[in-house]
Amino acid sequence: MVDLKNVFKAYNNKPVIEDVSLTIDKGTITSFIGPNGAGKSTLISMISRLIAKDNGDITIDGKDIFQAKNNDLAKKISILKQSNAINLKLTVRELVSFGRFPYSQGKLTKEDWGKVDEAIEYMELQDMQDKFLEELSGGQRQRAHIAMVIAQDTEYILLDEPLNNLDMRASTQIMKTLRKLVDEMSKTILIVIHDINFASCYSDNIVALKDGKVMKQGRACDVIDKCVLKDLYDMDIDIKEIDNRRICVYY
Amino acid sequence: MKIRYLVLAVIIFSVISLFIGVTDISPLSLFNLSEEQQQVLLVSRIPRLISIVIAGASMSIVGLIMQQLSRNKFVSPTTAGTMDSARLGILVSMMVFTSAAPFQKMLVSFAFALAGTFIFMKILDKIKFKDAIFIPLVGLMFGNIISSVSMFFAYQNDLIQNMSSWMQGDFSMIMSGNYEMMYVSIPGLILAYIFANKFTIAGMGEDFSKNLGLNYRQVVNLGLSISALVTSSVVLTVGVIPFLGLIIPNIVTIYQGDHLKNTLAHTALLGAVFVLFCDIIGRIVIYPYEIPISLTVGVIGSGIFIYLLLRRKKYGL
Numbered sequence: 001m002v003d004l005k006n007v008f009k010a011y012n013n014k015p016v017i018e019d020v021s022l023t024i025d026k027g028t029i030t031s032f033i034g035p036n037g038a039g040k041s042t043l044i045s046m047i048s049r050l051i052a053k054d055n056g057d058i059t060i061d062g063k064d065i066f067q068a069k070n071n072d073l074a075k076k077i078s079i080l081k082q083s084n085a086i087n088l089k090l091t092v093r094e095l096v097s098f099g100r101f102p103y104s105q106g107k108l109t110k111e112d113w114g115k116v117d118e119a120i121e122y123m124e125l126q127d128m129q130d131k132f133l134e135e136l137s138g139g140q141r142q143r144a145h146i147a148m149v150i151a152q153d154t155e156y157i158l159l160d161e162p163l164n165n166l167d168m169r170a171s172t173q174i175m176k177t178l179r180k181l182v183d184e185m186s187k188t189i190l191i192v193i194h195d196i197n198f199a200s201c202y203s204d205n206i207v208a209l210k211d212g213k214v215m216k217q218g219r220a221c222d223v224i225d226k227c228v229l230k231d232l233y234d235m236d237i238d239i240k241e242i243d244n245r246r247i248c249v250y251y
Numbered sequence: 252m253k254i255r256y257l258v259l260a261v262i263i264f265s266v267i268s269l270f271i272g273v274t275d276i277s278p279l280s281l282f283n284l285s286e287e288q289q290q291v292l293l294v295s296r297i298p299r300l301i302s303i304v305i306a307g308a309s310m311s312i313v314g315l316i317m318q319q320l321s322r323n324k325f326v327s328p329t330t331a332g333t334m335d336s337a338r339l340g341i342l343v344s345m346m347v348f349t350s351a352a353p354f355q356k357m358l359v360s361f362a363f364a365l366a367g368t369f370i371f372m373k374i375l376d377k378i379k380f381k382d383a384i385f386i387p388l389v390g391l392m393f394g395n396i397i398s399s400v401s402m403f404f405a406y407q408n409d410l411i412q413n414m415s416s417w418m419q420g421d422f423s424m425i426m427s428g429n430y431e432m433m434y435v436s437i438p439g440l441i442l443a444y445i446f447a448n449k450f451t452i453a454g455m456g457e458d459f460s461k462n463l464g465l466n467y468r469q470v471v472n473l474g475l476s477i478s479a480l481v482t483s484s485v486v487l488t489v490g491v492i493p494f495l496g497l498i499i500p501n502i503v504t505i506y507q508g509d510h511l512k513n514t515l516a517h518t519a520l521l522g523a524v525f526v527l528f529c530d531i532i533g534r535i536v537i538y539p540y541e542i543p544i545s546l547t548v549g550v551i552g553s554g555i556f557i558y559l560l561l562r563r564k565k566y567g568l
Binding site for chain 1: 452509
């Protein structure tokens with residue numbers, strides 16, 4: 001369980017996160033939605049201790065994440081930021097093997113390599129595992145990064161805009177995998193996502209953020225609501241029910 | 252390229268290197284050398300060979316580490332102010348302790364090289380415009396500012412002549428008794444090998460490192476310290492060898508990728524081969540005289556560097 005209590009964060013005296021309190025249940029996908037600048041990425045970076053909080057408490061399974069040892073946390077929680085930043089020439093297999101770093105400090109055992117193979121297989125990357133990342137398409141590269149996170153084998157997985165720049169097929173593939181990770185391997189996943197229809201179709205819970213504050217949190221079907229979304233995005237969004245899924249029409 | 256070809260090349264060039272020079276020593280007479288020939292071999296040729304191999308291997312590896320940690324393919328001791336700072340350090344040690352022992356000079360030079368490299372990394376943090384070419388240009392400017400400071404003090408203290416011997420890399424003065432400081436590089440290289448995985452992870456950025464539980468700052472600091480240590484020991488004994496840390500790692504990356512575990516040995520060997528080759532050229536072009544190594548490396552190296560720059564899109568540098 002991830003617990004946030006009265007969390008504050010400011011950059012240059014300008015508050016970006018104000019008094020956020022949240023509880024995220026185990027074994028769910030929780031999507032963070034909201035307009036640009038709402039503080040979604042900042043919040044998820046704080047939960048993964050990449051940036052420091054100014055005030056408040058963030059605990060995972062009752063333990064304060066800023067007190068915990070870095071290496072212990074790396075076995076508990078992993079974060080995937082937007083992955084286009086990496087400019088090293090690495091093969092898929094090399095990248096995935098880094099996921100085992102918290103366990104082996106770089107000297108991978110047979111068991112570690114087993115986990116690497118499993119992760120590669122899980123993401124269906126066997127055919128391209130010895131290719132360099134730069135030779136892959138955006139979707140394949142994103143899958144390689146997710147394979148690394150799977151090899152890291154953490155209970156909690158945080159993803160910051162994993163669908164950025166991906167086409168529909170790649171996006172659906174990623175979201176289906178995330179769903180599978182939760183349903184089959186009982187992971188807990190938190191994602192920042194812009195496409196509200198993906199959020200609506202694949203997540204259990206949604207947190208709507210605006211101007212650094214939580215506007216609404218709850219089950220996906222409660223947040224994907226005409227009134228909530230109007231307040232959130234300042235625009236009229238029509239919601240249609242298709243095959244028991246709530247689809248937002250806003251074009 | 253297979254690693255055994257590189258090993259073979261190092262061995263062949265080493266043998267050639269041992270038997271070139273004014274005193275005629277042929278491999279056939281190795282077992283019945285005259286007194287004088289023995290002296291030349293032990294006092295001059297072998298120390299020269301060792302220092303070439305260490306300088307070539309270690310400067311290339313230092314370049315590789317600096318490129319990984321700064322996440323820029325064109326950062327190296329020559330383009331980050333490390334060499335210029337090391338030289339300023341040598342100058343300061345000569346001014347402050349007039350008869351400094353080599354080891355003292357080395358320590359002061361190391362401190363300066365370290366400080367210079369850290370300042371460059373700080374500048375790098377502040378720069379928003381992270382263009383691959385722009386950053387080494389900033390480094391070159393920074394290095395030239397430090398150099399001009401060195402020059403100013405050298406003029407004032409009549410040390411220009413002395414300074415220029417560190418300006419130009421030159422192996423012709425290497426003799427047993429004055430090159431042993433080079434061995435300081437070896438523990439640095441061993442550390443580089445032990446930390447190879449961590450350097451590669453640090454090369455993917457602070458967030459990426461933190462996610463995997465790696466202490467990013469600590470690894471970066473260690474890498475920069477190794478770089479400063481190796482650079483100052485090489486500058487002190489041989490002088491400045493330009494381009495080495497820049498081109499060798501980039502050539503290896505093209506065929507071997509960026510995982511340090513796969514590239515370290517290749518980089519070290521190729522660096523040694525390259526410097527051996529340039530040194531042999533320098534020794535035979537105007538035989539019996541010699542061209543300093545910084546000139547031959549500079550000419551061949553800048554040619555390769557321009558080629559790499561023009562083809563960088565193709566190789567993904």
